[in-house]
Amino acid sequence: MREQRTSLLGSSKHGSSxxxxxxxxALAGVSPATVSRxxxxxxxxxxxxxxxxLSAVDALDYRPNRAARGLSTxxxxxxxxxxxxxxxxxxxxxIRSAQAEARAHDQVLLIADTAQxxxxxxxxxxxxxxxxxxxIVCSPRLGPERLGPRLAExxxxxxxxxxxxxxxxxxxxxxxxxMSVRHLQDFRHHHLAFLAGPEDLWSSERRLETVRxxxxxxxxxxxxxxxxxxxxxGGSQAAEPTVASGATGVIAFNDxxxxxxxxxxxAMGIAVPEKLSVVGSDDVPLAHMWTPALTxxxxxxxxxxxxAVELLGxxxxxxxxxxLDRTPPHESPPVRRIELEGQLVVRESTSRAWA
Amino acid sequence: MREQRTSLLGSSKHGSSxxxxxxxxALAGVSPATVSRxxxxxxxxxxxxxxxxLSAVDALDYRPNRAARGLSTxxxxxxxxxxxxxxxxxxxxxIRSAQAEARAHDQVLLIADTAQxxxxxxxxxxxxxxxxxxxIVCSPRLGPERLGPRLAExxxxxxxxxxxxxxxxxxxxxxxxxMSVRHLQDFRHHHLAFLAGPEDLWSSERRLETVRxxxxxxxxxxxxxxxxxxxxxGGSQAAEPTVASGATGVIAFNDxxxxxxxxxxxAMGIAVPEKLSVVGSDDVPLAHMWTPALTxxxxxxxxxxxxAVELLGxxxxxxxxxxLDRTPPHESPPVRRIELEGQLVVRESTSRAWA
DNA sequence: ATCGATCTTGCAAGCGATTGCAGTAATTAT
DNA sequence: ATAATTACTGCAATCGCTTGCAAGATCGAT
Numbered sequence: 001m002r003e004q005r006t007s008l009l010g011s012s013k014h015g016s017s018x019x020x021x022x023x024x025x026a027l028a029g030v031s032p033a034t035v036s037r038x039x040x041x042x043x044x045x046x047x048x049x050x051x052x053x054l055s056a057v058d059a060l061d062y063r064p065n066r067a068a069r070g071l072s073t074x075x076x077x078x079x080x081x082x083x084x085x086x087x088x089x090x091x092x093x094x095i096r097s098a099q100a101e102a103r104a105h106d107q108v109l110l111i112a113d114t115a116q117x118x119x120x121x122x123x124x125x126x127x128x129x130x131x132x133x134x135x136i137v138c139s140p141r142l143g144p145e146r147l148g149p150r151l152a153e154x155x156x157x158x159x160x161x162x163x164x165x166x167x168x169x170x171x172x173x174x175x176x177x178x179m180s181v182r183h184l185q186d187f188r189h190h191h192l193a194f195l196a197g198p199e200d201l202w203s204s205e206r207r208l209e210t211v212r213x214x215x216x217x218x219x220x221x222x223x224x225x226x227x228x229x230x231x232x233x234g235g236s237q238a239a240e241p242t243v244a245s246g247a248t249g250v251i252a253f254n255d256x257x258x259x260x261x262x263x264x265x266x267a268m269g270i271a272v273p274e275k276l277s278v279v280g281s282d283d284v285p286l287a288h289m290w291t292p293a294l295t296x297x298x299x300x301x302x303x304x305x306x307x308a309v310e311l312l313g314x315x316x317x318x319x320x321x322x323x324l325d326r327t328p329p330h331e332s333p334p335v336r337r338i339e340l341e342g343q344l345v346v347r348e349s350t351s352r353a354w355a
Numbered sequence: 356m357r358e359q360r361t362s363l364l365g366s367s368k369h370g371s372s373x374x375x376x377x378x379x380x381a382l383a384g385v386s387p388a389t390v391s392r393x394x395x396x397x398x399x400x401x402x403x404x405x406x407x408x409l410s411a412v413d414a415l416d417y418r419p420n421r422a423a424r425g426l427s428t429x430x431x432x433x434x435x436x437x438x439x440x441x442x443x444x445x446x447x448x449x450i451r452s453a454q455a456e457a458r459a460h461d462q463v464l465l466i467a468d469t470a471q472x473x474x475x476x477x478x479x480x481x482x483x484x485x486x487x488x489x490x491i492v493c494s495p496r497l498g499p500e501r502l503g504p505r506l507a508e509x510x511x512x513x514x515x516x517x518x519x520x521x522x523x524x525x526x527x528x529x530x531x532x533x534m535s536v537r538h539l540q541d542f543r544h545h546h547l548a549f550l551a552g553p554e555d556l557w558s559s560e561r562r563l564e565t566v567r568x569x570x571x572x573x574x575x576x577x578x579x580x581x582x583x584x585x586x587x588x589g590g591s592q593a594a595e596p597t598v599a600s601g602a603t604g605v606i607a608f609n610d611x612x613x614x615x616x617x618x619x620x621x622a623m624g625i626a627v628p629e630k631l632s633v634v635g636s637d638d639v640p641l642a643h644m645w646t647p648a649l650t651x652x653x654x655x656x657x658x659x660x661x662x663a664v665e666l667l668g669x670x671x672x673x674x675x676x677x678x679l680d681r682t683p684p685h686e687s688p689p690v691r692r693i694e695l696e697g698q699l700v701v702r703e704s705t706s707r708a709w710a
Numbered sequence: 711a712t713c714g715a716t717c718t719t720g721c722a723a724g725c726g727a728t729t730g731c732a733g734t735a736a737t738t739a740t
Numbered sequence: 741a742t743a744a745t746t747a748c749t750g751c752a753a754t755c756g757c758t759t760g761c762a763a764g765a766t767c768g769a770t
Contacts, residue, residue, distance in 0.1 A: 020755090020756055020757085021756060021757060021758095022756080022757095030719075030720085031719065031720045031721080032720090032756090032757075032758095033719070033720060033721075033722095033757095033758080033759075034718085034719060034720075035757095036757060036758055036759085037718095037719085037758090037759090039757095040757095040758080044717080044718070044719085045718075045719085046717080046718060046719090049718080049719085063485045064756080064757070065426070065755085065756050065757070066422075066425075066431065066486055067421075067422045067423075067425030067426045067431055067755085067756080067757095068422075068426050068725090068755070068756035068757045068758090069756080069757055069758075070421075070422035070425075070725090070757090071420070071422040071423050071426050071724095071725045071726065071727085071755085071756080071757075071758090072724075072725050072756085072757050072758040072759080073725085073757085073758065073759095074725075076421065076422055078433075085447075086441055086442075086447045086450060086451070087441075087442055087443075087444045087447030087448075088442070089442045092440075092441045092442030092468075093442075095441060095466075095468065096441070096468055096470070099467065099468065103482070108465060108486060109465075110463060110464075110465060111450075111466045112454065113447075113450065113451055113454065115451070127458075130418045131421055131463060232640075232641055232644055233640075233644055236644060260644070263644070263645065263646060264646070266621070266646065267646035285442075285587075285588075286587060289587055289588055289591060289615070289618070290618065291618055291619070291621065291622035375725095375726055375727085376726060376727060376728095377726080377727095385749075385750085386749065386750045386751080387726090387727080387728095387750090388728080388729075388749070388750060388751075388752095389748085389749055389750075391727065391728055391729085392728090392729090392748095392749085395727095395728080399747075399748065399749085400748070400749085401747080401748060401749090404748080404749080419726085419727070420725085420726050420727065421727095422725085422726080422727085423725070423726030423727035423728090423755090424726080424727050424728075425727085425755090426725085426726080426727070426728090426754090426755045426756065426757090427726085427727050427728040427729080427754070427755050428727085428728065428755085429755075
């Protein structure tokens with residue numbers, strides 16, 4: 001049982017495999033425990049000792065073994081992120097910023113594409129739940145009641161869906177709608193069309209309500225078209241109905257749809273903005289490169305990605321601390337929700353109504 | 356030392372935390388070792404035993420702890436994949452298929468976006484190398500000489516770059532060029548333009564050579580424009596020079612560029628295909644939704660993603676088996692290289708030259 | 711100097727799997 | 741029926757790191 005086959009040198013058997021904590025400890029002339037402490041918590045290690053350890057670390061080019069660390073801490077260092085469609089530039093950007101933030105905290109971000117499918121969303125949530133320390137679900141189709149069972153297993157953060165009991169980062173949908181409508185109003189449009197996204201998307205439904213209420217209170221004529229898939233193709237499909245509606249100003253659920261719409265309109269010979277003003281939402285890179293450049297509401301994508309990771313990090317830490325007390329002591333920790341605001345960017349796709 | 360705080364029940368302390376191998380073993384009435392074997396290798400476990408184990412497994416809803424497994428096997432179950440730009444639909448598709456394949460093998464795919472930057476590519480390679488079992492680098496800007504140092508540490512597969520000593524999945528670039536040129540020739544175009552991608556992209560350089568050679572041997576006039584970034588914007592920028600060149604047929608490095616080009620051309624009032632025929636490459640979804648629909652060479656994206664993961668898997672297994680012999684025994688294992696072929700898809704953006 | 715409080719550091723016990731080795735049961739051969 | 745194989749299963753060591761506990765060192769106060 002104590003064969004001690006590893007020599008004094010630690011476990012560097014014969015020169016190949018990577019150095020371990022033990023090797024570092026040996027070189028620094030301290031115990032493995034000390035090395036560990038010097039590397040993780042800054043506390044409880046004398047300055048000089050830490051220095052010695054640190055230099056041993058990079059003398060050996062030592063990098064801790066994640067699996068081993070994970071095994072003892074119970075945390076894998078992996079965060080999961082579900083997006084409906086990687087190729088949508090909006091999510092691409094979200095992914096980049098989230099990834100950057102995660103990396104800054106020495107975590108790794110696992111991306112999964114749900115292909116806009118509820119089934120995939122559920123499936124991925126289930127299978128990821130066990131492998132990650134926390135999960136970020138972007139624009140989820142499913143609410144907490146469906147995702148619920150896994151909810152208990154792993155910290156969860158929603159992006160762009162406000163739901164009972166789920167911490168989330170959301171962009172203020174009402175404001176987006178208000179800005180868009182107001183802008184169109186300023187241009188004297190009285191007959192608007194709203195291209196709705198999927199009905200199970202919280203953000204779309206939310207905007208729908210708001211735009212209806214607003215049209216009503218402002219005395220605007222409103223046609224709701226859709227639902228359409230929130231994709232280029234979805235936008236294209238909306239072209240005919242939009243023209244048929246007779247509206248002079250269109251608000252699309254997002255930029256990609258707006259672009260699809262404009263592409264089709266161009267092919268139909270309908271001039272934008274002369275015949276029809278269109279405003280999108282998100283301000284994806286393509287929006288300003290398009291002809292005509294798209295008027296849209298810029299979403300604080302980078303901030304959203306960063307904050308989501310931050311928030312998830314807090315939840316994870318809280319979860320790691322708490323288990324001491326079985327039942328939630330102080331009622332319940334308030335569910336955090338971060339609200340972000342968009343910003344109207346006026347470009348060429350909108351103009352004064354010709355009426 | 357042997358406080359044995361865990362009761363007979365295995366380690367289910369008081370009902371909360373997830374079940375472990377030991378719990379399953381207890382419930383099934385076998386040793387942990389047997390459970391492990393029943394779950395990993397199908398071999399060496401009696402049918403009836405396995406059945407018992409399996410039912411215990413799902414009675415407890417047991418899922419093995421990846422970290423623990425990783426610690427003893429030395430494999431994390433994580434594969435890394437670097438792409439230049441997540442939002443390019445070409446890579447998005449590649450990611451999806453790779454992810455599906457990985458999941459099928461109970462592996463997880465870690466995606467990282469290099470933002471088309473060499474520095475990021477190097478950086479991410481370095482930091483990922485230690486955390487994954489293998490790495491797939493798509494359309495790498497850097498060759499093996501730069502990525503080299505890490506090459507030894509972890510199995511590496513390139514996608515769309517052929518390089519000495521690196522296993523890869525590549526799409527036959529020569530064929531792509533040949534098809535495109537041939538198609539334009541059939542339409543009586545004698546003056547071609549080639550919109551080049553970045554000079555450090557193997558696929559772009561390769562096509563450049565080929566198109567030059569081909570133009571030469573076929574007696575075609577050829578203008579090489581660029582290099583441009585392989586993005587929508589890059590394509591837009593190429594519009595003026597393209598028109599100025601006087602060519603009647605353009606071959607863009609990829610679809611996204613072709614789309615950017617066409618968008619700008621439309622804004623300039625240059626009709627496609629009447630005034631200019633354009634052919635892209637990849638056949639991203641947008642290509643057929645565009646007006647005019649883009650003629651392009653479809654890349655076998657799904658296959659590429661799948662094969663890359665497969666190939667990487669083989670390398671990993673080989674690497675895991677081999678270490679017995681320190682020096683490569685039979686010369687060197689042949690570097691595998693998988694060649695895929697594209698396919699011409701003729702749509703509306705090309706037509707007979709008006710000359 | 712002496713004693714308790716405070717810092718640092720080391721010991722050794724895990725974390726939850728996998729796996730070489732060895733013992734036992736089941737099979738087949740003789 | 742008995743010996744020789746082969747098929748299963750269990751024991752216990754290990755993977756590399758973290759962390760509770762306790763011993764030793766350090767230091768200020770008496």
